[in-house]
Amino acid sequence: MLRLCLPLCCAAACLAGAAPAGTVIQxxxxxxxxxxxxxxxxxxxEPAQLLVNAVCRVQVTPDGTPQAPGQRLTVRAGEPATLRYELSNAGNGPATFTLSAQALDGAFTPNLTTFVDANGDGQPQPGEQAEQLTLGAGASAAVLxxxxxxxxxxxAALVNLTAQCPGGLRTTTTSLSSWPRPHRTSNFARPSAPSGCGPVTRPA
Incomplete structure (x- = not known):
C-alpha cells in the first residue's frame, strides 16, 4: 500500500497575497x-521557491460617485474651493501614484489643481502642488x-480626483455648487446746486 502525505500548496499562495512584495516563500x-x-x-x-510579486492598489476617501458624491461644497463664484482627501497605498509594496482631476458635465468648468498636503494643515502651500505621490505599503497621505x-x-458641477497606478485606478466624485458674487454698487445723490433765486416780495 502506498500512502502519500502532501501539504496544501495553496496555503503558500494564500500567504503570498498578504506578504510584502519581493518575499520568497519556500x-x-x-x-x-x-x-x-x-x-x-x-x-x-525538490524545494520550490515562490516569489511574491508587487500588487498595486490605491484607495481614496471620501469615496463618491456622480450619483452619490463623497463631498458637497458650496463656494462663491471667482473664489477657490479646497477639497480634502486621504490617499492610501493598499498594495503590498511601495508605489508611485499619478494624481489627476477632471471636471464632469455641469453648469461651469472649474480650474483644478492637485496638491500633496505635506504639513497636514489642510491648506495648499507653495511647493506642495504635485501630480505624483509615492507611498510605502500601508502608508497614506493627505491630498488636496x-x-x-x-x-x-x-x-452645480461635479469634479473627480483620480489616483492611478500600474495595477489600476481609483476615482472619487465631489459635488461643487456656486452662485455669482453679488455686484457691489454705490448710489451717490448729486447735491442740487443753489438756484440763486428765491421768492421776491414787493413792498406794499
Missing amino acids: NQASAQFSLPGGGAGLVNS LVAVVPAGASG
Whole structure:
C-alpha cells in the first residue's frame, strides 16, 4: 500500500497575497509510503521557491460617485474651493501614484489643481502642488484638490480626483455648487446746486 502525505500548496499562495512584495516563500512536498511486506519510506520533492510579486492598489476617501458624491461644497463664484482627501497605498509594496482631476458635465468648468498636503494643515502651500505621490505599503497621505470657480458662474458641477497606478485606478466624485458674487454698487445723490433765486416780495 502506498500512502502519500502532501501539504496544501495553496496555503503558500494564500500567504503570498498578504506578504510584502519581493518575499520568497519556500515550499516542499513530501510523500510517505508503506509497503505490504513492511517498511516505510519518506521522499521529499525538490524545494520550490515562490516569489511574491508587487500588487498595486490605491484607495481614496471620501469615496463618491456622480450619483452619490463623497463631498458637497458650496463656494462663491471667482473664489477657490479646497477639497480634502486621504490617499492610501493598499498594495503590498511601495508605489508611485499619478494624481489627476477632471471636471464632469455641469453648469461651469472649474480650474483644478492637485496638491500633496505635506504639513497636514489642510491648506495648499507653495511647493506642495504635485501630480505624483509615492507611498510605502500601508502608508497614506493627505491630498488636496483646489477648484477655482469662474467669475459669474452659478449652478452645480461635479469634479473627480483620480489616483492611478500600474495595477489600476481609483476615482472619487465631489459635488461643487456656486452662485455669482453679488455686484457691489454705490448710489451717490448729486447735491442740487443753489438756484440763486428765491421768492421776491414787493413792498406794499
